[in-house]
Amino acid sequence: MGCCGAKDLKSKFVDADVDLSLLDEVLGKYKSIKGSLITILQQAQDIYGYLPLSVLEYIAQETGVKSAQIFGVATFYAQFRLSPIGENLIMLCKGTACHVNGADKIEEAIIEELNIHDGETTEDKLFTLNNVACLGCCSLSPVMMINGETYGSLTPQKAKKILKEIKTKSLAKEAN
Amino acid sequence: MKVVVGLGSCGIAAGANKVYETLREEIDNKGLDIDLKIAGCVGSCHLEPIVDFYDDEGHLDRCVKVSADKVLGLLDKALKKELDESSKITEVDNMALQKQVRIAIENCGYINPEDINEYIANGGYSGLKKVLTEMTQEQVIEEVKVAGLRGRGGAGFPTWFKWNAAYREKATPKYMVCNADEGDPGAFMDRSVLEGDPHRVLEGMAIGGYAMGANEGIIYVRAEYPLAIKRLEIAIKQAKEAGYLGKNIFGSGFDFDIRIKAGAGAFVCGEETALIASLEGERGMPRLKPPFPAQKGFWNKPTNINNVETFANVPWIFRHGGAEYAKLGSEKSKGTKVFALTGKIKKGGLVEVPMGMPLREIIYDIGGGILNDKKFKAVQMGGPSGGCIPAELIDTPIDYESVTKVGAIMGSGGMVVIDETACMVEMAKFFLSFTRKESCGKCIHCRLGTKRMLEILERITEGKGKEGDIETLENLAREVQAGSLCQLGITAPNPVLSMIKNFRSEYEAHIRDKKCPAHVCKSLITYEIKENCTGCTICARNCPVKAISGVLKGQHKIDQELCTKCGKCHDVCKFSAVEIN
Numbered sequence: 001m002g003c004c005g006a007k008d009l010k011s012k013f014v015d016a017d018v019d020l021s022l023l024d025e026v027l028g029k030y031k032s033i034k035g036s037l038i039t040i041l042q043q044a045q046d047i048y049g050y051l052p053l054s055v056l057e058y059i060a061q062e063t064g065v066k067s068a069q070i071f072g073v074a075t076f077y078a079q080f081r082l083s084p085i086g087e088n089l090i091m092l093c094k095g096t097a098c099h100v101n102g103a104d105k106i107e108e109a110i111i112e113e114l115n116i117h118d119g120e121t122t123e124d125k126l127f128t129l130n131n132v133a134c135l136g137c138c139s140l141s142p143v144m145m146i147n148g149e150t151y152g153s154l155t156p157q158k159a160k161k162i163l164k165e166i167k168t169k170s171l172a173k174e175a176n
Numbered sequence: 177m178k179v180v181v182g183l184g185s186c187g188i189a190a191g192a193n194k195v196y197e198t199l200r201e202e203i204d205n206k207g208l209d210i211d212l213k214i215a216g217c218v219g220s221c222h223l224e225p226i227v228d229f230y231d232d233e234g235h236l237d238r239c240v241k242v243s244a245d246k247v248l249g250l251l252d253k254a255l256k257k258e259l260d261e262s263s264k265i266t267e268v269d270n271m272a273l274q275k276q277v278r279i280a281i282e283n284c285g286y287i288n289p290e291d292i293n294e295y296i297a298n299g300g301y302s303g304l305k306k307v308l309t310e311m312t313q314e315q316v317i318e319e320v321k322v323a324g325l326r327g328r329g330g331a332g333f334p335t336w337f338k339w340n341a342a343y344r345e346k347a348t349p350k351y352m353v354c355n356a357d358e359g360d361p362g363a364f365m366d367r368s369v370l371e372g373d374p375h376r377v378l379e380g381m382a383i384g385g386y387a388m389g390a391n392e393g394i395i396y397v398r399a400e401y402p403l404a405i406k407r408l409e410i411a412i413k414q415a416k417e418a419g420y421l422g423k424n425i426f427g428s429g430f431d432f433d434i435r436i437k438a439g440a441g442a443f444v445c446g447e448e449t450a451l452i453a454s455l456e457g458e459r460g461m462p463r464l465k466p467p468f469p470a471q472k473g474f475w476n477k478p479t480n481i482n483n484v485e486t487f488a489n490v491p492w493i494f495r496h497g498g499a500e501y502a503k504l505g506s507e508k509s510k511g512t513k514v515f516a517l518t519g520k521i522k523k524g525g526l527v528e529v530p531m532g533m534p535l536r537e538i539i540y541d542i543g544g545g546i547l548n549d550k551k552f553k554a555v556q557m558g559g560p561s562g563g564c565i566p567a568e569l570i571d572t573p574i575d576y577e578s579v580t581k582v583g584a585i586m587g588s589g590g591m592v593v594i595d596e597t598a599c600m601v602e603m604a605k606f607f608l609s610f611t612r613k614e615s616c617g618k619c620i621h622c623r624l625g626t627k628r629m630l631e632i633l634e635r636i637t638e639g640k641g642k643e644g645d646i647e648t649l650e651n652l653a654r655e656v657q658a659g660s661l662c663q664l665g666i667t668a669p670n671p672v673l674s675m676i677k678n679f680r681s682e683y684e685a686h687i688r689d690k691k692c693p694a695h696v697c698k699s700l701i702t703y704e705i706k707e708n709c710t711g712c713t714i715c716a717r718n719c720p721v722k723a724i725s726g727v728l729k730g731q732h733k734i735d736q737e738l739c740t741k742c743g744k745c746h747d748v749c750k751f752s753a754v755e756i757n
Binding site: 034035036037038039041042069072073076077078079080094095096097099100101105108112132133134135136137138139140141143150152 | 185186188189190221222224358359360361362363364367399400401437438439440441442443454455456457458459460475516518519520524525556559590592593594598606607610616720742743
């Protein structure tokens with residue numbers, strides 16, 4: 001989390017021209033319920049894939065919660081993303097069990113294969129890498145989850161092979 | 177015949193969904209008279225996917241490591257009663273299950289978590305009925321006191337005391353909160369309970385809600401546990417329909433409702449005041465205590481917060497009696513505890529044992545010993561807030577007092593086994609980098625102190641450690657502990673202190689001799705190829721930076737200037753010719 005100098009706060013967010021009316025149903029349901037900000041942000045992220053600046057400002061305008069507070073909450077929690085992600089989200093488990101069983105080597109393999117570090121997206125927008133604290137599949141460690149599917153007992157070679165396969169599938173889908 | 181497929185997160189990760197779908201398709205296509213069911217995780221995660229075949233007499237054949245392409249063959253054999261031993265669970269693995277005493281996870285892996293009737297058939301909601309129709313609030317609190325139940329989230333605070341404090345408050349409404357924000361990386365007890373037996377938690381919350389006088393329950397659950405959330409939603413809906421939640425439960429006049437609130441990923445929200453801030457839609461930053469949540473909690477109203485596993489023990493206590501529960505465990509730590517046994521262990525998974533069981537029995541008799549028969553070095557308990565129990569203390573009984581005495585903490589139940597290949601300076605660095613990242617930033621000592629400590633540890637692992645570093649770490653640790661408001665900061669230095677205490681010589685080797693005894697810290701090791709190199713060239717072909725030279729059938733050589741110490745040559749060499757120094 002850390003702290004985020006207020007001066008360049010807005011530069012942390014990505015602005016995008018999105019259809020704000022998609023959010024009206026969520027706001028209608030929750031804006032009058034006290035303490036619903038996190039729920040609103042979660043559902044907004046489900047809709048847009050991340051939290052664009054325009055969405056945060058729209059939530060502030062509609063709920064009456066100060067935008068500073070909304071930015072504060074959006075930057076505090078690990079779940080909230082402030083920029084768009086690639087087509088395939090890799091969640092690499094860095095929990096204790098995975099760490100002990102070689103998660104760092106898996107991370108190196110991903111970096112080698114895709115040339116992205118934690119939090120980054122590949123130039124072709126196919127992959128985003130997110131390191132996460134624990135996926136709770138410790139007995140299968142080291143583990144990564146891609147688009148909700150868990151891949152366990154990884155080796156660097158196995159991880160690279162999985163990424164290659166997903167890339168091929170994604171490219172084939174695009175070609176169609 | 178009844179067939180049950182274990183569909184917990186770990187089972188699904190191992191491919192259980194495909195096994196289930198294959199069976200479903202076969203049964204539907206052929207119109208077989210088979211009752212196909214799902215269950216949560218039985219705890220033997222290393223054997224997943226697990227499929228249980230019950231014949232019409234109720235005899236169980238448990239098949240393990242079942243893949244989708246094998247399951248139909250097994251079904252065929254099961255129908256003909258010809259299942260051979262090779263596909264079934266081994267006697268040893270079965271014994272490991274038998275050695276446990278199961279209360280919180282007694283139903284996990286056996287009942288269908290999405291069917292309230294299976295929970296009821298196993299005694300479910302009878303505890304709540306007894307409480308609401310026969311007992312006063314004081315009697316309920318007294319029964320929990322007799323049981324000696326203590327908070328399973330880590331601190332081990334007596335549950336009755338918290339319930340009583342909230343009961344004595346006059347202000348209303350009151351709130352009963354379940355902390356399911358299982359954040360310790362390496363622990364998944366709560367997830368398994370929620371996925372495998374969600375009604376149990378609802379029943380426990382309703383009983384506690386009655387005792388303290390709350391009509392609203394909230395489960396604060398990690399958003400990273402989508403399956404747990406889904407099963408909780410189903411369970412709440414079913415319980416409401418059946419009248420175990422809602423208005424006038426069992427005609428007692430007691431109303432109780434439960435809703436789910438998904439967390440958004442912050443370790444600090446496991447701290448109760450931070451959890452309350454998060455429930456109110458704010459940044460999850462801890463608040464000053466007192467006032468305690470029992471006096472001023474959620475929206476400044478009396479609030480009680482217990483962990484999932486604590487609630488999971490409650491229905492059993494009211495079904496069998498507090499005295500019966502107190503018979504289990506050691507003098508001051510009653511009952512059982514669920515542990516997530518992971519790391520360098522042969523048979524990782526979930527185990528529930530009576531408090532006071534020696535660590536040795538958990539690791540060797542239940543866990544099957546150390547992976548690849550390496551040397552056991554330590555067990556890390558309590559995750560980033562905890563400490564380690566070194567190999568020489570392996571006979572320590574595992575209960576709150578004994579574990580604290582040796583410098584670790586019980587924690588929520590993460591038990592990560594570490595073998596000789598791990599470097600304890602690097603492990604301390606790992607935990608501290610986690611707490612540093614998760615510090616909410618409110619208290620300066622926690623925010624900056626953990627960062628300074630991490631920098632020192634990083635320096636040590638890079639071979640730049642200097643005399644006095646250990647003492648500086650110890651001083652900083654004391655100040656972080658003294659200057660932090662909540663348990664995240666107070667406990668953050670624990671892994672470092674515990675590892676210095678038990679493995680000081682490893683720290684000294686890094687600092688004075690610039691050596692990493694476990695050969696982990698890259699800056700302190702070199703790779704060299706020995707004379708027994710056969711010149712097979714596999715290392716040279718796998719080196720990502722082309723640092724290895726040599727001719728076919730001739731001894732190869734590593735250019736130390738180019739080498740990035742990735743260790744690939746060591747991993748691929750079939751003749752153990754690559755040496756780490």
